[in-house]
Amino acid sequence: MKLENKKILVTGGAGFIGSNLVEFLLARNGIEVVVYDNLSSGKREFIAPFFKNSNFRFIEADLLNKKKLAEEIKEIDIVFHLAANSDIRYGMRHPEVELKNGTIATSNLLEVMKENNVRKIVFSSTSAVYGDKPKVVPTPENYGPLFPISFYGAGKLACEGLISAYCHNFGFYAWIFRFANIVGKNGTHGVVFDFIKKLRKNPRELVILGNGEQSKPYLYVKECVEGMIYGVEKANDRLNYFNLSCRGATRVKKIAQIVTQEMGLKNVKFKYTGGERGWSGDVSQVRLDPRKMRSLGWESRLSSDQAIRLGVKELINQL
Numbered sequence: 001m002k003l004e005n006k007k008i009l010v011t012g013g014a015g016f017i018g019s020n021l022v023e024f025l026l027a028r029n030g031i032e033v034v035v036y037d038n039l040s041s042g043k044r045e046f047i048a049p050f051f052k053n054s055n056f057r058f059i060e061a062d063l064l065n066k067k068k069l070a071e072e073i074k075e076i077d078i079v080f081h082l083a084a085n086s087d088i089r090y091g092m093r094h095p096e097v098e099l100k101n102g103t104i105a106t107s108n109l110l111e112v113m114k115e116n117n118v119r120k121i122v123f124s125s126t127s128a129v130y131g132d133k134p135k136v137v138p139t140p141e142n143y144g145p146l147f148p149i150s151f152y153g154a155g156k157l158a159c160e161g162l163i164s165a166y167c168h169n170f171g172f173y174a175w176i177f178r179f180a181n182i183v184g185k186n187g188t189h190g191v192v193f194d195f196i197k198k199l200r201k202n203p204r205e206l207v208i209l210g211n212g213e214q215s216k217p218y219l220y221v222k223e224c225v226e227g228m229i230y231g232v233e234k235a236n237d238r239l240n241y242f243n244l245s246c247r248g249a250t251r252v253k254k255i256a257q258i259v260t261q262e263m264g265l266k267n268v269k270f271k272y273t274g275g276e277r278g279w280s281g282d283v284s285q286v287r288l289d290p291r292k293m294r295s296l297g298w299e300s301r302l303s304s305d306q307a308i309r310l311g312v313k314e315l316i317n318q319l
Helices: 016-026 044-050 066-072 088-093 095-115 151-170 191-201 221-234 252-262 291-296 304-318
Strands: 007-011 032-037 056-060 078-081 120-126 173-179 181-183 205-208 218-220 239-244 269-272
Touching: 007 016, 016 032, 016 044, 016 221, 032 066, 044 056, 066 095, 078 095, 088 095, 088 151, 095 120, 095 151, 120 151, 120 221, 151 173, 151 239, 173 221, 181 221, 181 304, 191 205, 191 252, 191 304, 205 252, 218 221, 218 304, 221 239, 221 291, 239 291, 252 304
Parallel strands: 007 032, 007 078, 032 056, 078 120, 120 173, 173 239, 181 218, 205 269
Antiparallel strands: none
């Protein structure tokens, strides 16, 4: 599906990945972008540069408000659904947050789309749907059974199921992207964000959750956005689903070293809390198989280590 001259609704468009996506879309010919965000984790300043653009509109509202959503979704051609609870550890303590902000919000969105004859949705999912220690590594999209260990992963999997059912029963077209860990400009959470914040408070010591051996692929946010757009424009099945990842993986211990280097800090003491996980729902080892996107013609230019270093530089300058 070509996106030129389309009117696009981006839920969560004031957030980390959402704001980068909006920037990318507005640079394309004739695309109108409507951001729908309740600003619970998104930030107005992330989208402030777009307010003077005649092809941009911002709606501060919640997906749980179906009446408002129904008013705003008319004349939309395609929805990029990125709204979610970004604080996954908070969601582990309060599972109802993932239910409301994830599953119920997505159900509301799909139902309002159906009622208004909007039949195309792009969904930001996660590698967390694969669960802990999958038996196939790197893990492909057709791996199963899927048993997530975090409420965030469980909520994303539930949303994938809803989207699949709407495709089958109501003629929707969908593109689901299971993200690696994303880093870069406008980051609001995650290990890089946390390390920079901690070191600004105490540049002599860094507390690292777990044993530091946790290792995952990290994808640069602009490449994440580019990959999503490429997949939407090139894949045309009724239900399309892809891992969105990169080459390699980066250990938390190495991320700590890169952050301290880029901040110009020396002799920082690393203090580990111990255990293979940083927190109870953390999948400590992730390897995603990116070949399905590669067969479509797209792959990341940056390795995981390169994405981390560039993302660290951007966040240091921003925070």
